[in-house]
Amino acid sequence: NAGVTQTPKFQVLKTGQSMTLQCAQDMNHEYMSWYRQDPGMGLRLIHYSVGAGITDQGEVPNGYNVSRSTTEDFPLRLLSAAPSQTSVYFCASRYTGTSGSYEQYFGPGTRLTVT
Amino acid sequence: AQTVTQSQPEMSVQEAETVTLSCTYDTSENNYYLFWYKQPPSRQMILVIRQEAYKQQNATENRFSVNFQKAAKSFSLKISDSQLGDTAMYFCAFADSGAGSYQLTFGKGTKLSVIP
Numbered sequence: 447n448a449g450v451t452q453t454p455k456f457q458v459l460k461t462g463q464s465m466t467l468q469c470a471q472d473m474n475h476e477y478m479s480w481y482r483q484d485p486g487m488g489l490r491l492i493h494y495s496v497g498a499g500i501t502d503q504g505e506v507p508n509g510y511n512v513s514r515s516t517t518e519d520f521p522l523r524l525l526s527a528a529p530s531q532t533s534v535y536f537c538a539s540r541y542t543g544t545s546g547s548y549e550q551y552f553g554p555g556t557r558l559t560v561t
Numbered sequence: 562a563q564t565v566t567q568s569q570p571e572m573s574v575q576e577a578e579t580v581t582l583s584c585t586y587d588t589s590e591n592n593y594y595l596f597w598y599k600q601p602p603s604r605q606m607i608l609v610i611r612q613e614a615y616k617q618q619n620a621t622e623n624r625f626s627v628n629f630q631k632a633a634k635s636f637s638l639k640i641s642d643s644q645l646g647d648t649a650m651y652f653c654a655f656a657d658s659g660a661g662s663y664q665l666t667f668g669k670g671t672k673l674s675v676i677p
Contacts, residue, residue: 477662486570488652488667489606496662504664536606538665547613548594548656548663552606 447472452537452553459527459560467522467556469537476542478520479550482506482533489536495520496542527560534558563588565653567668574643575676581628582638582671584653593657595629595636596665600650609651612636640673648675 453468471478479494491504495514509531511523520539524531534557538550564587574580586595597609612620612629619627624644628637636655640647650670656663 479664481667486669488565488669489654489665490667491664494662494664502662534604538606542662547611548665549596549608549611550665551608555604555606557604 449473450537450539450551450553452535452556454556455554457556457558459524459558461527461529461560463527464523464525465527467524467535467537467558469520469522469553470518471520471537471539471551472518473539473541473551474517475539475551476517477550478514478537478539479504480510480512480520480522481536481538482531483536483555484533492522492535524558527558529560532558532560563655563657563666565655565666565668567653567671569671570669571672571674573674573676574640576643576645578643579639579641580643580673582640582651582653582673584636584638584668586634586636586653586655586666588634588655588657590657593655594663595627596654596656597625597627597636597638598652598654598667599647600652600670601646601648606652610638643675645675645677647673649673 480492481489493512495501537553540550595612653668
């Protein structure tokens with residue numbers, strides 16, 4: 447299994463540009479999520495999904511859109527990038543069965559710089 | 562709102578010594594899960610250890626163990642026989658049903674340096 451994969455690993459955008467961060471998992475996990483990591487702030491939840499067609503907002507959703515058309519993929523869209531969105535972005539997934547331990551498996555991250 | 566507090570932004574330890582990282586959390590739920598994640602310079606988030614709140618026995622994984630004090634809402638990580646490869650950021654996190662879908666809430670992290 448590849449686990450959780452993210453592309454690209456690095457990206458530089460100009461203010462106002464749009465882009466999509468890709469995330470895929472091959473573990474058949476229902477739950478997927480996006481976090482951003484900023485220095486001294488830990489990881490903060492942007493959006494999450496509990497299954498195909500179901501998404502919800504996390505702690506810091508403004509400026510980001512998500513959709514979940516398949517179990518495997520959970521892309522994160524920046525519609526109009528701003529310097530405040532410069533960060534490292536992590537995608538994660540986990541099992542949602544009642545016997546699960548609720549631990550999440552993380553992708554390798556995407557470092558995004560907005561100039 | 563759920564919160565996780567790591568009061569030690571940075572720590573250092575001599576190789577082969579023992580170090581303890583602190584974590585406290587706040588929740589009104591009775592059923593929850595606690596985690597320690599390690600983030601080395603490679604940036605990858607790696608699960609170190611987990612603890613179910615309903616279990617009284619402290620979790621251990623090789624050189625890593627926790628001291629879980631449910632009444633005090635404390636969840637510290639002890640690393641024994643520290644190795645150079647333990648140098649990393651360590652994040653405490655917890656998940657409970659109060660946030661919906663057992664979302665993870667993270668602390669701000671502790672940067673651990675192991676000194677040769």
